[in-house]
Amino acid sequence: MFTVEQALDAIIAEVAAPVAARVPLGESLGLVLAEDIDSDVDTPPFDKALMDGYAVRAADVTSGRAELRFLEEVMAGQVPTRAVEPGWATRIMTGAPLPAGADAVVRVEDTQFRDSKEPAVVAIDGAPVTVGQSIMRQGTSTQRGQRVLNSGTPLRPQEIGTLAESGRDQVAVYHRPRVAILATGDELVPVNEIPQPGQIRNSNESMLAAQIQRAGGEPVPLGIARDERANLRERIEAGLACDLLLLSGGVSAGKLDLVPSELQAAGVRQVFHKVRVKPGKPLWFGVSERSKKDANPIHKGCYVFGLPGNPVSSMVCCEIFVRTALRRLLGIEPQRPLAVSARLEHEYRHQGNRPTYHPAQMESSLTGRTVSIVSWQGSSDLRATTAANGMVCFPAGEAVYSAGTVMDVYPW
């Protein structure tokens, strides 16, 4: 039986490197940049006014008071037609290019415009004016040809704005994986049905789809497969057209657990079955490398997870193992689950023959992070996880963890 570390190693070793695809900039939020970006322009593209006011020569207004002659007006989007000579001023709007000769902008609030004479007069009464005041020089933020973003950068709004400044309305990112979700089991009924004796609702599909969506994948729900070979095989075939296929249920040791044998029949090579972890021991992982008839250049194979059917087992395995595969495909570093350290809020006794991921609530503050263990009845008790924002990892064995012990926590 693999340890968690061995299982994660195997997933990272098997899952192919991420594949770049070009998407519209508006669909790139949260994806990872797959190309280096050099700016094709200076930003700002010219010496730019940062205020509405008058472009002047600072030497004309060192005292903060002056009367200058009005030269012309430059709106945003226009270009100055004349240089500002000593004793002159050009009306300028925020964002407009500074005229030649000018080296400062006086804000409009400190000026009065008097057009009784010809030329009109700009009377200035404010603080002493210094060279560069209320101006942003061409290329201060970014110079043409400068590297502005590196391949591997996750795209947030500020990176998306920077890409737009650099003229990229399409951008190469690592492809968002499509993740098929197939619940298996004769005991399952759709969510909108009332379960009869022996039946339960297929809650895993909705939960897993939300986990995949949150993690940056595109969920593809495939409904319920019955514990019957032909039905299962057909739906597995459909799922293998996606980048990942998650099956829930059907991987423990029972007689009707057809999933592993049907996956192998469909050409999926088993990489591991069972992991020393609680919940989630029956986890199955395999790889389908067949070329596809509907060959998508992005689709290099399908990575298949057989998740245990109990909801918290499915959820935990998705967080630890499936998300590792997703991070690899999405180009997100680090690929392994990232634990954060937090101090246990209260003493807690834990006992288990496998490492246990237990729902927990973490709080952060100026002075550090703490974690509280939430009450939890085991792998069928999904409701308990609604009081949690992560899981704390207890090693195998029995121990009393005193308040203040530093624990590894995996935030959800």
Next chain:
Amino acid sequence: MFTVEQALDAIIAEVAAPVAARVPLGESLGLVLAEDIDSDVDTPPFDKALMDGYAVRAADVTSGRAELRFLEEVMAGQVPTRAVEPGWATRIMTGAPLPAGADAVVRVEDTQFRDSKEPAVVAIDGAPVTVGQSIMRQGTSTQRGQRVLNSGTPLRPQEIGTLAESGRDQVAVYHRPRVAILATGDELVPVNEIPQPGQIRNSNESMLAAQIQRAGGEPVPLGIARDERANLRERIEAGLACDLLLLSGGVSAGKLDLVPSELQAAGVRQVFHKVRVKPGKPLWFGVSERSKKDANPIHKGCYVFGLPGNPVSSMVCCEIFVRTALRRLLGIEPQRPLAVSARLEHEYRHQGNRPTYHPAQMESSLTGRTVSIVSWQGSSDLRATTAANGMVCFPAGEAVYSAGTVMDVYPW
């Protein structure tokens, strides 16, 4: 001029309470529940096997060893047909209902099935068996009629799974606001064009759309409006059909800043114009309460923000002010921006005549949170924000902040 606090108060006072709408469960991630949810079933719905194995009477296997007679087999989705009497055992699958009479499950790994006799024999050789072993009792996680989720709960995967267990394939959530984004200015060209002298690309649309998407709204990009009344008015009218309308540019004091007057002409009541904040001073906020011809019952009006055109000004105003309106419409608490405290990593001197929101990089660890000020050239320097994951707030005035000073940080 309003302070930031006065502006936030005004936004919260003006924006209507959130409106509930029923959506498919699969579209609810990140939205806030707008109804209380009581479970319509016990979870588990019956005493349930947690392992594949044999349902037994614990009293028959107190030593861990026994030979029991084989009664029947219950698959998941089936119901037991016979009670387990002393000396008998029923084969049971994970998730299947426990037969009457049985009070424990022995895992299949500790058993041997011998069908040479009639009835067949189940030989058990493992640890002593206790009452309740490998069983989850009916209703342990949730009892029928029990409140499982309260109105106001943000929906994460575990809440979505819990809603599915409770039979909700549709759920009442607070409506996801549609947010129109309209960039204004003759100096703007689309992202895919090469700016000519005096022009810049419309990078704000892409950036604001990503900010809105990340914050849970649905961005509706409206392109570029020219500094010309008829064109601006037509696009403002289109934007007013959304829940929010963001205009970028055109709200500072320049002669061509038509936006405030055109908004008022379109029946938008100004609530405030200008806020004592840097960047972002020219911010404009107003409300359109007109009834709409294409009356959408969810659409109670439109809240209009005139954002300054410089990219970092737009970004910061969106984070502080627009997101407050979005949280109000989405039912997210608290509605005001939530500062976290972090200690300054290095000494920093700051000077400004208004409270300043400065790009900064925050790090969290076991021992607390620290924040570093990133190099930033002002409101046109968007690229600087790609090195930041939030902004630190400096009060107005000049001061030296020593390393270790506790600062308010607003994460992005």
